[in-house]
Amino acid sequence: MRQAKLLKNIRLGIKTLLLHKLRSFLTMMGVVFGVGSVVAMLAVGEGASKEALEEIRKLGSTNIIINSVKPIEDDSGSQRSPFSVVMFGLLYEDERRAQETFDAIERTVPVKIVRKEGRLGERKLDLRIMGTTADWFDLVRRRLIAGRSLTPRDGRKRAGVTVLTEYGARRLLATERTIGQSLRIGGEYYEVVGIVQSESGQEGSIQTPDKKVDAYIPVEVARERYGDFRTEISAGSLLREAVELHQLIVQVDAIENVETVANGLERMLEGYHKRNDYVISVPLALLRQAEATKRTFNIVLGSIAGISLLVGGIGIMNIMLASVTERTREIGIRRAIGAKRRQIIGQFLIETVVLSTAGGLIGVTIGLLIPWLITQLAGMPTVVTPYSIVLAVGISMTVGIVFGLYPARHAANLDPIEALRHE
Numbered sequence: 001m002r003q004a005k006l007l008k009n010i011r012l013g014i015k016t017l018l019l020h021k022l023r024s025f026l027t028m029m030g031v032v033f034g035v036g037s038v039v040a041m042l043a044v045g046e047g048a049s050k051e052a053l054e055e056i057r058k059l060g061s062t063n064i065i066i067n068s069v070k071p072i073e074d075d076s077g078s079q080r081s082p083f084s085v086v087m088f089g090l091l092y093e094d095e096r097r098a099q100e101t102f103d104a105i106e107r108t109v110p111v112k113i114v115r116k117e118g119r120l121g122e123r124k125l126d127l128r129i130m131g132t133t134a135d136w137f138d139l140v141r142r143r144l145i146a147g148r149s150l151t152p153r154d155g156r157k158r159a160g161v162t163v164l165t166e167y168g169a170r171r172l173l174a175t176e177r178t179i180g181q182s183l184r185i186g187g188e189y190y191e192v193v194g195i196v197q198s199e200s201g202q203e204g205s206i207q208t209p210d211k212k213v214d215a216y217i218p219v220e221v222a223r224e225r226y227g228d229f230r231t232e233i234s235a236g237s238l239l240r241e242a243v244e245l246h247q248l249i250v251q252v253d254a255i256e257n258v259e260t261v262a263n264g265l266e267r268m269l270e271g272y273h274k275r276n277d278y279v280i281s282v283p284l285a286l287l288r289q290a291e292a293t294k295r296t297f298n299i300v301l302g303s304i305a306g307i308s309l310l311v312g313g314i315g316i317m318n319i320m321l322a323s324v325t326e327r328t329r330e331i332g333i334r335r336a337i338g339a340k341r342r343q344i345i346g347q348f349l350i351e352t353v354v355l356s357t358a359g360g361l362i363g364v365t366i367g368l369l370i371p372w373l374i375t376q377l378a379g380m381p382t383v384v385t386p387y388s389i390v391l392a393v394g395i396s397m398t399v400g401i402v403f404g405l406y407p408a409r410h411a412a413n414l415d416p417i418e419a420l421r422h423e
């Protein structure tokens with residue numbers, strides 16, 4: 001009985017709204033754009049956050065990444081002797097001390113970086129040579145596309161082998177056989193034994209240890225063929241640098257020990273390095289920070305979009321108050337023939353909820369379309385979550401109830417006699 005009565009009132013409310021189609025449509029637009037902006041903005045924020053979080057997770061939540069950096073005083077361009085050598089960064093001894101000092105460290109992966117030109121026939125590409133061990137591919141997971149990755153045997157035999165990224169392989173080995181190809185890097189030849197996909201989101205940043213132009217070789221080979229010194233001549237000046245290790249990746253046995261070991265490593269390095277020539281990056285801490293930033297970002301975006309819904313709600317209240325004034329005589333007749341105040345309130349509330357709910361559903365459609373267009377046209381990742389849709393529709397219905405309650409109560413409190421006299 002109640003359901004039939006409710007359906008009857010809903011049909012009556014829709015019929016009343018359709019009597020003024022343009023006015024109802026314009027009133028609904030505030031809710032449409034409000035809901036659409038909530039869904040779209042949360043989708044953009046969620047997509048950006050998810051991409052950043054995924055890149056950090058791929059680095060391993062139990063890993064600690066230490067990078068060598070040139071001290072500011074050595075990079076200031078001050079005059080120095082052409083025969084002087086700038087020495088900075090991590091040492092081979094740092095890796096040994098870390099292994100011996102902390103029981104929670106499972107393994108360490110040294111990385112030595114050299115920049116050389118890769119050449120195959122007429123094709124050439126500036127490569128970043130990554131001298132490392134087989135464990136690098138376990139700690140920083142990158143999908144193997146073809147062949148194999150480095151093995152401990154490659155290091156023991158000082159084998160001249162290399163693993164390219166997909167980008168490097170396409171630039172240098174296009175139209176050629178890939179695995180087994182002999183590639184000239186600098187003045188040395190290497191056999192291509194594998195191809196991996198580089199998934200670095202922020203190339204060259206401290207957070208991501210790989211680039212799309214990387215070529216991986218055994219660290220023993222890098223030490224033997226390239227040494228620790230680098231000489232560069234540019235603009236008439238001579239630059240001589242000495243760096244033993246450019247990067248050190250440390251794997252800890254458990255997540256709960258990561259931050260303790262990171263703090264211990266920092267104290268240990270401070271004791272042996274007189275200058276700030278290293279930076280410690282903890283993916284676990286970055287992950288927590290990124291998740292906190294994501295929550296804050298979503299709250300800010302949701303609040304900004306919520307203002308549009310507030311404006312839409314004020315529009316609904318304004319129109320419903322005008323509707324009460326127009327329908328004063330109708331209200332007086334209904335009260336005179338026995339309609340109760342709660343029935344009048346219910347009738348006007350139904351109309352506002354129908355307006356806001358219809359606007360909410362249209363807004364959700366627009367909110368789904370906008371992220372899709374952003375992804376297609378701008379290439380930005382967007383993620384529409386179910387909770388954002390439920391939140392937007394729920395808020396739109398709440399707006400209809402809250403902002404429709406005052407006009408409904410105002411209509412119900414009209415004096416029937418005065419209402420009947422209204423022209």
